[in-house]
Amino acid sequence: MATASFDSAPGASRALPAIEKAPEVTALSTLPGRKASLVGLTREGLKQALLGMGVPERETRMRVSQIWHWIYVRGAHEFSEMTNVGKGLKAQLADHFTLERPEVVTAQVSRDGTRKWLLRMAPTGAHDHNRGAEIECVYIPGDDRGTLCVSSQVGCTLTCSFCHTGTQRLVRNLSTAEIVAQVVVARDALGDFTGQMPGKDGGEPGRLVTNIVFMGMGEPLYNLDAVIDAIAVMSDQEGLALSRRRITVSTSGVVPQIERLGLEANAMLAISLHAVRDELRDELVPLNRKYPIAQLLDACRNYPGLSNARRITFEYVMLKGVNDSDADARALVRLLKGIPAKINLIPFNPWPGSKYECSDWERIERFSEFVFNAGYASPVRTPRGRDILAACGQLKSETEKLRARARMMLEEGMGAEAVYADQVD
Ligand code: SAH
Numbered sequence: 001m002a003t004a005s006f007d008s009a010p011g012a013s014r015a016l017p018a019i020e021k022a023p024e025v026t027a028l029s030t031l032p033g034r035k036a037s038l039v040g041l042t043r044e045g046l047k048q049a050l051l052g053m054g055v056p057e058r059e060t061r062m063r064v065s066q067i068w069h070w071i072y073v074r075g076a077h078e079f080s081e082m083t084n085v086g087k088g089l090k091a092q093l094a095d096h097f098t099l100e101r102p103e104v105v106t107a108q109v110s111r112d113g114t115r116k117w118l119l120r121m122a123p124t125g126a127h128d129h130n131r132g133a134e135i136e137c138v139y140i141p142g143d144d145r146g147t148l149c150v151s152s153q154v155g156c157t158l159t160c161s162f163c164h165t166g167t168q169r170l171v172r173n174l175s176t177a178e179i180v181a182q183v184v185v186a187r188d189a190l191g192d193f194t195g196q197m198p199g200k201d202g203g204e205p206g207r208l209v210t211n212i213v214f215m216g217m218g219e220p221l222y223n224l225d226a227v228i229d230a231i232a233v234m235s236d237q238e239g240l241a242l243s244r245r246r247i248t249v250s251t252s253g254v255v256p257q258i259e260r261l262g263l264e265a266n267a268m269l270a271i272s273l274h275a276v277r278d279e280l281r282d283e284l285v286p287l288n289r290k291y292p293i294a295q296l297l298d299a300c301r302n303y304p305g306l307s308n309a310r311r312i313t314f315e316y317v318m319l320k321g322v323n324d325s326d327a328d329a330r331a332l333v334r335l336l337k338g339i340p341a342k343i344n345l346i347p348f349n350p351w352p353g354s355k356y357e358c359s360d361w362e363r364i365e366r367f368s369e370f371v372f373n374a375g376y377a378s379p380v381r382t383p384r385g386r387d388i389l390a391a392c393g394q395l396k397s398e399t400e401k402l403r404a405r406a407r408m409m410l411e412e413g414m415g416a417e418a419v420y421a422d423q424v425d
């Protein structure tokens with residue numbers, strides 16, 4: 001497992017604020033007496049579950065592919081739906097396991113079709129008061145695609161100064177199954193499984209969830225084993241069948257893990273850059289003190305599979321008077337020279353207690369124009385889902401506490417939804 005080291009530990013520099021805070025808990029286990037769900041498991045995980053139940057090894061291959069189809073193609077909720085699985089095995093499965101998904105606590109739909117779900121994971125023990133940790137998942141429909149923004153951790157151990165998620169107390173890694181289950185819940189809610197919508201059987205006309213971005217809560221490269229396995233499940237062509245070219249993983253810059261992401265997940269890469277000088281990036285993205293810009297860009301240049309057809313997305317949050325000058329735009333273009341790149345300008349999404357403001361629209365437009373004139377496609381997209389505050393990584397309970405001013409800014413269109421813009425075609 002990719003484990004974080006903790007610079008806030010004794011011996012770390014006292015003068016600087018901590019880069020990382022300790023996770024509350026990292027391990028996940030099912031509570032005693034509670035049946036585990038098969039939803040979200042890898043093929044290997046499913047095989048082990050069947051073996052553990054006493055299914056003979058020689059049968060597992062066939063059984064895994066049958067159950068796999070029911071879970072990931074048909075979206076089955078009950079073992080009784082599995083018509084090609086024998087009665088005895090179905091009963092045995094129901095005795096040992098469930099097909100439960102994370103609980104949908106709230107579901108909101110924006111006027112523009114953006115949807116946001118607050119999901120409660122199965123309880124894991126005392127640290128979550130046996131209540132289950134909560135995460136958010138957002139679906140953004142587009143003309144020719146539908147993008148699902150998923151979380152990889154509950155909270156985040158990193159402490160980027162402009163990010164609300166980083167202030168959250170409870171932090172733990174999500175399991176592979178919990179990451180994949182977000183896609184299953186979205187397909188459930190959208191009627192996006194085969195057979196759920198008229199005209200969907202057979203020919204598969206137009207899936208609704210076509211793209212995945214790991215831009216919800218958490219730092220995916222601090223939970224890389226689970227993220228790699230989750231991407232394998234999501235992109236299995238006999239299952240959820242998403243293309244790896246349509247799966248983007250966003251990182252704040254965990255340099256030593258970037259190559260592995262490319263080699264083992266073959267996913268698209270997004271980098272939360274946000275600043276062009278180390279001094280400023282140290283403050284905005286404290287992980288920069290460990291892996292400064294030059295190292296980060298080297299890792300980008302060496303990203304496996306990088307080409308003009310597979311560009312890296314550089315995310316840049318627009319902070320008024322902080323990183324939004326013409327000089328910053330010029331330096332940004334200079335810095336990325338030679339890297340096949342897209343630049344994603346994100347209007348800052350304010351939250352209670354945040355010390356930044358979003359850049360004015362004219363400034364964002366000018367910045368964007370500069371970047372565009374340098375040859376990068378970087379339109380600032382119309383913010384989506386602003387009436388339901390669909391900014392990924394902000395729990396509903398938290399968003400409800402938004403101050404009136406912050407709310408007003410969001411309603412004026414200052415959402416973080418442009419995060420999802422500029423996905424691969
Ligand atoms: N931890 C990963 C992925 C999750 S954050 C990362 O940092 O890349 C997804 C994106 O949202 C990142 O680019 C992050 O910098 C950005 N973001 C976080 N808080 C934001 C805010 N308040 N307004 C706008 N974008 C924000």
Ligand code: SF4
Nearest residue numbers: 156158160163166252
């Ligand atoms: Fe974590 Fe990403 Fe937020 Fe930084 S921006 S605190 S890495 S979720």
